[in-house]
Amino acid sequence: MSILSARSLSVRFETPRGTLQAVNDVSLDVNERETVGLVGESGCGKSTLGKALMRLVPAAEGRIFVSGQDITRLGSKAIAAIRSDVQMIFQDPYGSLNPRHTVGKIIGQPLSVAGWKRADIKARVCELVDKVGLPQAALDRFPHEFSGGQRQRIGIARALALNPKVVICDEPVSALDVSVRAQVINLMKDLQAETGVSFLFISHDLSVVEHISDRLLVMYLGRVVESGKAADIWPAPAHPYTAALLAAAPVANPKLARSRTRKTLQGELPSPLNPPQGCAFHTRCPIAQARCHEERPLLRSIEGHAGRQVACHFDLVTHQKTPDLAATETSYVSA
Amino acid sequence: MRRILLRRFAQIIPLILGVIVLNFALIQMSPGSFLDVMTAEQQVSDPAMIERMRVLYGMDKPVVVQLLKYIWSVMTLDFGYSYRQNETVLAVIGQALPATVILMLASIAIALLIGVLAGVIAAVKVNTIWDNLISVGAVFFFAAPTFWLGIMLMIVFSVRLGWLPVGGMRDIGVDHGVFGDALDVMRHLALPALSLGLFYAAMYTRVMRASMLEVFRHDFVRTARAKGLSGAQVVLRHVFRNALLPVVTLLGLQLGTVLGGSVVIETVFSWPGIGSLMLDSVMSRNYPVVLGVLVLSSLIVAVANALVDIAYFRLDPRIRAR
Amino acid sequence: QGAATATPKRGGTLTATWGGFEPQALFVPPGGGSSPYFTSTKVLERLLRLDTSLNFQPVLATEVTPAADFKSYTIKLRPNVTWHDGKPFTADDVVYNALSYWKPVSAGLALKALTGAEAVDPLTVKLTFNTTVPEFFLKSVLAGKAGLVIPKHLYDGKELLTNPANNLPVGTGPWKVKEWVRGSHVEMERFDKYWDAGKPYADRLVIRWWRDPASRSAAFEAGQLDIGCFNPIPAPDIKRLEATKKFVSTTKGYENSAWIASIEFNGRRDITKNVAVRQALMHAIDREFIADTIYFGLAKPATGFIPSSNALFYTKDVEQYPFDVELAAKKLDAAGYPLKGKTRFKISLVAAGWFEENVKLGQYLKQALEDVGVEVDLAIPDRATSLKRIYGDYDYDIAISNNSGPVELVPYWTQFVTTDGIVKGAAFRNANGFSDPKMDTLVENLATNTDPAKRKALAVEFQQTVAKQLPITALVDINSVTVARSDVRDHSQDADFMGESWSRVWLDR
Amino acid sequence: MSMTSTASPAVTAPTETVTPPAAITPVVLSGKRRAPFIDFVLRFARNRAALVGLLLVVILIAVALAAPYYYPRDPLRIVGRPELWPFANPRFPLGTDSLGRDIAAVVAHGARTTLMIGLFASLTATIIGVSVGATAAYFGGWVDEVLMRVTELFQTVPNIIFILTVVAVLGQNITNITIAVGVVSWTAIARMTRAEFLSLRDREFVQACRAMGMGNIRIMLGEILPNALPPVIVLSSLVVASAVLFESSVSFLGLGDPNVASWGGLIGQGRTLIRSSWYICAVPGLAIMLTVLALNLVGDGLNDALNPKLRDR
Amino acid sequence: MLALTEDKRPQPGRDAGPLLSVDEIEVTLFTRAGKLTAVDRLSLEVKSGETLAIVGESGCGKSISALALMGLLPWPPAKLTHGKVVLEDRDLARLSEREMQDVRGKDLAMIFQDPMSSLNPVLTVGEQIVEVIARHDPASRKAMRERALELMRKVKIPDAERRFGDYPHQLSGGMNQRIVIAMAIACQPKLLIADEPTTALDVTIQAQILELMKDLQAETGMGLIIITHDLGVVAETADRVLVMYAGRKVEEGTVDTVFDEPLHPYTRGLMGATPSATDQPHGRLSEIPGSVPALAALPVGCAFNNRCPSAFERCFAERPVLTRPAAGRQVACFAVQQEGA
Numbered sequence A: 001m002s003i004l005s006a007r008s009l010s011v012r013f014e015t016p017r018g019t020l021q022a023v024n025d026v027s028l029d030v031n032e033r034e035t036v037g038l039v040g041e042s043g044c045g046k047s048t049l050g051k052a053l054m055r056l057v058p059a060a061e062g063r064i065f066v067s068g069q070d071i072t073r074l075g076s077k078a079i080a081a082i083r084s085d086v087q088m089i090f091q092d093p094y095g096s097l098n099p100r101h102t103v104g105k106i107i108g109q110p111l112s113v114a115g116w117k118r119a120d121i122k123a124r125v126c127e128l129v130d131k132v133g134l135p136q137a138a139l140d141r142f143p144h145e146f147s148g149g150q151r152q153r154i155g156i157a158r159a160l161a162l163n164p165k166v167v168i169c170d171e172p173v174s175a176l177d178v179s180v181r182a183q184v185i186n187l188m189k190d191l192q193a194e195t196g197v198s199f200l201f202i203s204h205d206l207s208v209v210e211h212i213s214d215r216l217l218v219m220y221l222g223r224v225v226e227s228g229k230a231a232d233i234w235p236a237p238a239h240p241y242t243a244a245l246l247a248a249a250p251v252a253n254p255k256l257a258r259s260r261t262r263k264t265l266q267g268e269l270p271s272p273l274n275p276p277q278g279c280a281f282h283t284r285c286p287i288a289q290a291r292c293h294e295e296r297p298l299l300r301s302i303e304g305h306a307g308r309q310v311a312c313h314f315d316l317v318t319h320q321k322t323p324d325l326a327a328t329e330t331s332y333v334s335a
Numbered sequence B: 001m002r003r004i005l006l007r008r009f010a011q012i013i014p015l016i017l018g019v020i021v022l023n024f025a026l027i028q029m030s031p032g033s034f035l036d037v038m039t040a041e042q043q044v045s046d047p048a049m050i051e052r053m054r055v056l057y058g059m060d061k062p063v064v065v066q067l068l069k070y071i072w073s074v075m076t077l078d079f080g081y082s083y084r085q086n087e088t089v090l091a092v093i094g095q096a097l098p099a100t101v102i103l104m105l106a107s108i109a110i111a112l113l114i115g116v117l118a119g120v121i122a123a124v125k126v127n128t129i130w131d132n133l134i135s136v137g138a139v140f141f142f143a144a145p146t147f148w149l150g151i152m153l154m155i156v157f158s159v160r161l162g163w164l165p166v167g168g169m170r171d172i173g174v175d176h177g178v179f180g181d182a183l184d185v186m187r188h189l190a191l192p193a194l195s196l197g198l199f200y201a202a203m204y205t206r207v208m209r210a211s212m213l214e215v216f217r218h219d220f221v222r223t224a225r226a227k228g229l230s231g232a233q234v235v236l237r238h239v240f241r242n243a244l245l246p247v248v249t250l251l252g253l254q255l256g257t258v259l260g261g262s263v264v265i266e267t268v269f270s271w272p273g274i275g276s277l278m279l280d281s282v283m284s285r286n287y288p289v290v291l292g293v294l295v296l297s298s299l300i301v302a303v304a305n306a307l308v309d310i311a312y313f314r315l316d317p318r319i320r321a322r
Numbered sequence C: 001q002g003a004a005t006a007t008p009k010r011g012g013t014l015t016a017t018w019g020g021f022e023p024q025a026l027f028v029p030p031g032g033g034s035s036p037y038f039t040s041t042k043v044l045e046r047l048l049r050l051d052t053s054l055n056f057q058p059v060l061a062t063e064v065t066p067a068a069d070f071k072s073y074t075i076k077l078r079p080n081v082t083w084h085d086g087k088p089f090t091a092d093d094v095v096y097n098a099l100s101y102w103k104p105v106s107a108g109l110a111l112k113a114l115t116g117a118e119a120v121d122p123l124t125v126k127l128t129f130n131t132t133v134p135e136f137f138l139k140s141v142l143a144g145k146a147g148l149v150i151p152k153h154l155y156d157g158k159e160l161l162t163n164p165a166n167n168l169p170v171g172t173g174p175w176k177v178k179e180w181v182r183g184s185h186v187e188m189e190r191f192d193k194y195w196d197a198g199k200p201y202a203d204r205l206v207i208r209w210w211r212d213p214a215s216r217s218a219a220f221e222a223g224q225l226d227i228g229c230f231n232p233i234p235a236p237d238i239k240r241l242e243a244t245k246k247f248v249s250t251t252k253g254y255e256n257s258a259w260i261a262s263i264e265f266n267g268r269r270d271i272t273k274n275v276a277v278r279q280a281l282m283h284a285i286d287r288e289f290i291a292d293t294i295y296f297g298l299a300k301p302a303t304g305f306i307p308s309s310n311a312l313f314y315t316k317d318v319e320q321y322p323f324d325v326e327l328a329a330k331k332l333d334a335a336g337y338p339l340k341g342k343t344r345f346k347i348s349l350v351a352a353g354w355f356e357e358n359v360k361l362g363q364y365l366k367q368a369l370e371d372v373g374v375e376v377d378l379a380i381p382d383r384a385t386s387l388k389r390i391y392g393d394y395d396y397d398i399a400i401s402n403n404s405g406p407v408e409l410v411p412y413w414t415q416f417v418t419t420d421g422i423v424k425g426a427a428f429r430n431a432n433g434f435s436d437p438k439m440d441t442l443v444e445n446l447a448t449n450t451d452p453a454k455r456k457a458l459a460v461e462f463q464q465t466v467a468k469q470l471p472i473t474a475l476v477d478i479n480s481v482t483v484a485r486s487d488v489r490d491h492s493q494d495a496d497f498m499g500e501s502w503s504r505v506w507l508d509r
Numbered sequence D: 001m002s003m004t005s006t007a008s009p010a011v012t013a014p015t016e017t018v019t020p021p022a023a024i025t026p027v028v029l030s031g032k033r034r035a036p037f038i039d040f041v042l043r044f045a046r047n048r049a050a051l052v053g054l055l056l057v058v059i060l061i062a063v064a065l066a067a068p069y070y071y072p073r074d075p076l077r078i079v080g081r082p083e084l085w086p087f088a089n090p091r092f093p094l095g096t097d098s099l100g101r102d103i104a105a106v107v108a109h110g111a112r113t114t115l116m117i118g119l120f121a122s123l124t125a126t127i128i129g130v131s132v133g134a135t136a137a138y139f140g141g142w143v144d145e146v147l148m149r150v151t152e153l154f155q156t157v158p159n160i161i162f163i164l165t166v167v168a169v170l171g172q173n174i175t176n177i178t179i180a181v182g183v184v185s186w187t188a189i190a191r192m193t194r195a196e197f198l199s200l201r202d203r204e205f206v207q208a209c210r211a212m213g214m215g216n217i218r219i220m221l222g223e224i225l226p227n228a229l230p231p232v233i234v235l236s237s238l239v240v241a242s243a244v245l246f247e248s249s250v251s252f253l254g255l256g257d258p259n260v261a262s263w264g265g266l267i268g269q270g271r272t273l274i275r276s277s278w279y280i281c282a283v284p285g286l287a288i289m290l291t292v293l294a295l296n297l298v299g300d301g302l303n304d305a306l307n308p309k310l311r312d313r
Numbered sequence E: 001m002l003a004l005t006e007d008k009r010p011q012p013g014r015d016a017g018p019l020l021s022v023d024e025i026e027v028t029l030f031t032r033a034g035k036l037t038a039v040d041r042l043s044l045e046v047k048s049g050e051t052l053a054i055v056g057e058s059g060c061g062k063s064i065s066a067l068a069l070m071g072l073l074p075w076p077p078a079k080l081t082h083g084k085v086v087l088e089d090r091d092l093a094r095l096s097e098r099e100m101q102d103v104r105g106k107d108l109a110m111i112f113q114d115p116m117s118s119l120n121p122v123l124t125v126g127e128q129i130v131e132v133i134a135r136h137d138p139a140s141r142k143a144m145r146e147r148a149l150e151l152m153r154k155v156k157i158p159d160a161e162r163r164f165g166d167y168p169h170q171l172s173g174g175m176n177q178r179i180v181i182a183m184a185i186a187c188q189p190k191l192l193i194a195d196e197p198t199t200a201l202d203v204t205i206q207a208q209i210l211e212l213m214k215d216l217q218a219e220t221g222m223g224l225i226i227i228t229h230d231l232g233v234v235a236e237t238a239d240r241v242l243v244m245y246a247g248r249k250v251e252e253g254t255v256d257t258v259f260d261e262p263l264h265p266y267t268r269g270l271m272g273a274t275p276s277a278t279d280q281p282h283g284r285l286s287e288i289p290g291s292v293p294a295l296a297a298l299p300v301g302c303a304f305n306n307r308c309p310s311a312f313e314r315c316f317a318e319r320p321v322l323t324r325p326a327a328g329r330q331v332a333c334f335a336v337q338q339e340g341a
């Protein structure tokens, strides 16, 4: 059974320039002991989706379930009980910790909100600090005394405080340096192995997502355009956007990098305030046809590929229209 | 843009209503009414006469009725009658308004000129003797009470040196011709405008300096230098305009307080403006005039805000996008 | 001032000011205090004026004669007088003034006996009264603040208080209003058809206002001011200016508008209704100090209620309360208020905040009373609040205020102690609540007795009673000062110079 | 405007106070630890002008506190000959005023008044301003709209006129002057607080608190407020300065509290003697100027030390 | 669109002398805490048409070095205290500010990390391009406008005429970065320094920009220094790599040799920590323990010693100097020296 799921979730923002549909009809499931990757370009609604699942921003439509319970309309009292099951790690290790509190206080906060006793909090905090690999001495210090990686560990400790079943990780390593990034990713993997927690892992860094995810969701302008097992998508992306994303990601291997002919996407990201008619991707799609300009493709399963879904009229898997886009990917992954 | 302006003007109605109610309440709370002042001042002792005055001033009606009546008349652009000056409120204010506007505009002009220039110099020469001198000067004028400054200037320039008149707005009974009259007003204007202007200039200097330094930190300044632009080009083309925005905000605030900003200086220099009128009206509980000035003031605030919006709009293309 | 021998020169602009603020209107029908009085008297004239030797001189009236029974007066008017707008001045104007302006609006209690006025011929008016009216009394009213003559043709049938002519008055006087710039000045030019041919001497009279005394003295020094009445500049500056020889100062010209700083005891309050307490407290006050320090010597310690400048009625022969702290304490003990701990009792002291000296007076008095063990709660409210507290709500134990009045005692001085002077809300009246039938009769006699000698005796009795009962008395008689450039000639030659028309002042340049 | 490569402060990012580079590379845990407060004190202490200001303020406070010991009697008591010049009589080092009161005593006791007015006006303004600003920003929507309109309303009325009206209406005493100054000064603080709250409201650490189900009040007071306070404190310190100026103006216009020794009152009474005994004005005038100056310097110093933008550089 | 193949990659002029040669520059930060050496005796060379990548963790002195080359060090606190920066035959470190202004933007250009903040928000992008041309190569307004438009087309701004009058906020991040590039190449600089030119951009846009820079380099043959911490970017673009740690060069070599056979433990750590560079998709990443030491608290000896898996006594006592294990290869590590010995 999925721990966290969403059905047809939409989020809208009223802005001075009109309504912005940040998340559009998104459904997802996160199962036990699973890491679901969520990728997409900046501004495509990843964070908004994450926050909507946390009920930090109100959902305009759709439902959110935690362990099968519909929490979409729960009042603030009732939601408090759910909070222990779903937690969030934030993108910015500098901005997500209150600079005025000590680390001990920050990590203990969810516990104190949940009504724990002082002594219990203290014990649990010590345990957590250990778990994320920080020294006990850290508890009396302030966030600004820590490096980015250490801060992210503090954030993780806070998220894990109440033993959540699922943690939404909003680009937890984007702000970190390469070497530190590895530390944090390894930590998350260890924790998952240890506690069985599930992750919804939001990132725009494909190499990281690839490394950590079991399943993958690809978003474009507020919609999911492709989903499926990471191992399936990676070698053979179905949506041209996914293919383009994979192609664009730089490869840390000079020979490989030289050998592949990169075909970069042309054109700019359309404004989410004013998304294109038809398929939102058609303005940049190398294989777009007349139909794509008028008709918006629905998310559908790909025949013969269990668990894979795509929103494209001419997806690269069934149509076998393997233009150079797909071709290069194969070579890249096989290398 | 037009929407912003429209919004501004839509906000003004509740604002004016608020101003009226707030101050009406305040005046009603006061011991000593306009009637008391008037009967005392005119040494009226006859109870019949006092009653006659009460009816004349409309003070025989309940407060709420007075308030509603006032609001109604303001809506019909009638600001009432000032029995103290024996003229309509509009006429009374109208007589005092030009003097205040001239004084404030002059002092704002002085302040802008001195302040922006000094601020730019201080920022460009930051941490040098120039910067220190300017900063110390700014803090000095910022800290000196304006009336004190005014009196000092008066003693030096009018009394000791005899260069400038001691007060008033023009030489009386002398016809200098149109040009000469203007010159005459300017001579009278010099000291009060300077006393006020120096205070505001200190503010502008500080704001401008801080704002320039802030802009200097931006990456685009480094980009501009990387392009090979000279220091002057960088300052004038890239920094200055970006640094002007806080100054515009300050200017807007100052424009908004035009009517109240000069009470003290008007007193020192016998400048026949709204400040003295307001002081007299408050003291004599002459609320039609007090309210009239405040309503006018809120109009001016609205206009000033609109002007700031327009200036922002011109200066900062990012705002144009909204 | 002096120089009566020199022949007056014509021409020039006379710039004047006074030690107060701008008037609310150039002419305020019910009176309006010194400021509008200063401006309106340059335009509007009266029937008579009082000179410095307390003789009445003709102005618009050539003669004012009582009937044998003193119940009516005949007034002969000056011929060939025209208003500034060209209309002739006639007996009708005076009749209108007497019945529609003076009696109901400006004179208050003074003309309550007036029953009729009729024009006998175009230049003769007869006033009739229901009691006898002393000659000095009536003439004093006609020459006083209430006696301005306004044009009937502009006022008749219209609201007096809001008449537009109040702002730009039209009169018979030597000066025509040319322009009034509110907040700054009023400019007047000579009236060519003035009845006193050849006058005024100056071409132009400009009255300017400064709120700040320091500015006025700066204006004098900068040569932008010729004359200032009623303490225009800070007292220390007077000596400094005089030392330059370019300026003179005089205390003459205020005989008919003497000012005092008064102290009033509220008879409605438990402690201050006790005469013994009032008398005791008076001993605690050092009037020399007040005169010397607070007024910089420009005041005289008062001996009684009526100022010593009143050559006609003043008497020194009243109960005196010399400064003697111990005596004061002793008398307070005797009055039943011994020291309890450090204090005897607590009183509230309200000093009317319209003059700067009153602020200091209040502070001094607080200290002086504390020295005899009286705790003082001092308030120095602004003008409006002061008026309200003292004359409206009677909310004080002791009040410090100021009074000014003419030589004639009735009603200006007497109404502070008569029963009919108690008018709630009316300022500068009986606020202490003193009410004594004997006093009322005494004042009634003073108002109706036509024998000058008898009146003088009654006046002495009046002063003695007030000094004994002490509902109110003067702390100091304020010396009002006029400061002028030395080339301003023939000023300060009336008993109320500030309220004169200034047609005879000239500039020796 | 010529600039050489070595000394071209104009176009490089000039920092008034040079901060050590510790910020970018994080302090290693084993390194020495500095609490934020100590850090702030050190940063503040580095600013010499601010230290001078602080010294002046401390002197002022000392004078105010010591006044009742040195001058136990009512400072408004007449004690000597009027208009004694400073240093003319050793008993009255700063001379006497026109009534013969000891100016030194009035100035010392006036410091109390000034501080009282400044502090309480600033406190009033800060409490009102922070409550209004925080509520408006945190809840947004119509609450924000209404509160901001009210703020604008108070901004519309010219400050000094409003103060005069309040004082004239409610009575001339120190309490009312203080309240009046506080009531006109809160708007700026409200706006500043609102801006701070707006930018902090959506910061991730606040969202983290929401995500753990923390209540609004606790978030506002416990999480956002401490972070929003620094600039507010700076502004409050400047409100103290402007309160001192306002009080002097009110006294100059003759609406001060006659029962209390205050600098503004002394100037107000002494101004008529400005030509002959100018010291009566000059001494308290100087005191006001120094105080306002000191408060401004302290405010600037606080700004530099508390401003995160300057800190992380 | 220009589809580039491997053959079209610019060939660095191997025999020609270096375009830029930087000799032992040292940048000192004069802070209250004392003098700190942010860049310690860094030497490097770039030939025409060649791309040098400088990699290293945040705070290791990459940007400071670049600014030192440009003569744009922020004073206070940074100052160039030693070394030569020779562009062709002029030592830039000796030039006056005025002479340097002529070099900047003309011979030597730089683009910065964040395109949004690199452009003046109140000037149109067109004006900002024209500004460079007017500074170094003035012509009639019309001609300059034409040049600017041409540049905008060259950097593939669609609809250049319309965009000319737009303000930075009206363009997307990618377009802004292209404008910045247009400004940088406006006067055909001999050397372009790109300080993390794509960090702020999305993957797809990043690819576009890198592509564009390669094309431009091919066209004009300028030298290019790319500063980055993304090894992927290095692999995609560079000819040679220079690895920095705590202000010093720790390794240098051609891109192939460095990726194939990283010598310095730090370089190896970086490689191992990059997910796509490892061959085991779901295993643990190798991590470099600890974090970069603060400039003010550098350890004695090798700056990397406290994080280095192969550190031994000598590393804690002495600073390793650069050695040349092979032609065109440099490394500063005692462990490597030992192995080699």
Ligand SMILES: Nc1ncnc2c1ncn2[C@@H]1O[C@H](COP(=O)(O)OP(=O)(O)OP(=O)(O)O)[C@@H](O)[C@H]1O
Residues within 6 Å of the ligand: A013, A014, A015, A020, A022, A040, A041, A042, A043, A044, A045, A046, A047, A048, A049, A204, A272
């Ligand atoms: N509070 C808000 N009000 C209005 N618009 C918003 C708000 N929050 C987000 N948006 C808009 O919603 C869209 C999706 O934003 P979101 O932050 O979810 O993107 P993202 O995919 O997380 O991007 P990034 O990778 O940059 O974090 C963007 O266009 C953003 O501008």
Ligand SMILES: Nc1ncnc2c1ncn2[C@@H]1O[C@H](COP(=O)(O)OP(=O)(O)OP(=O)(O)O)[C@@H](O)[C@H]1O
Residues within 6 Å of the ligand: D019, D020, D021, D022, D023, D024, D025, D313, E029, E038, E056, E057, E058, E059, E060, E061, E062, E063, E064, E065, E074, E076, E077, E078, E229, E295
């Ligand atoms: N203005 C400055 N004042 C003080 N120290 C500075 C300043 N600028 C840079 N530093 C210090 O110099 C060192 C090198 O900084 P630099 O910006 O060159 O790092 P970088 O390698 O570019 O890092 P990043 O990848 O984060 O851009 C850092 O330790 C930094 O703290």
Ligand SMILES: [Mg+2]
Residues within 6 Å of the ligand: A046, A047, A048, A091, A170, A171
């Ligand atoms: Mg996001």
Ligand SMILES: [Mg+2]
Residues within 6 Å of the ligand: E062, E063, E064, E195
């Ligand atoms: Mg950098």
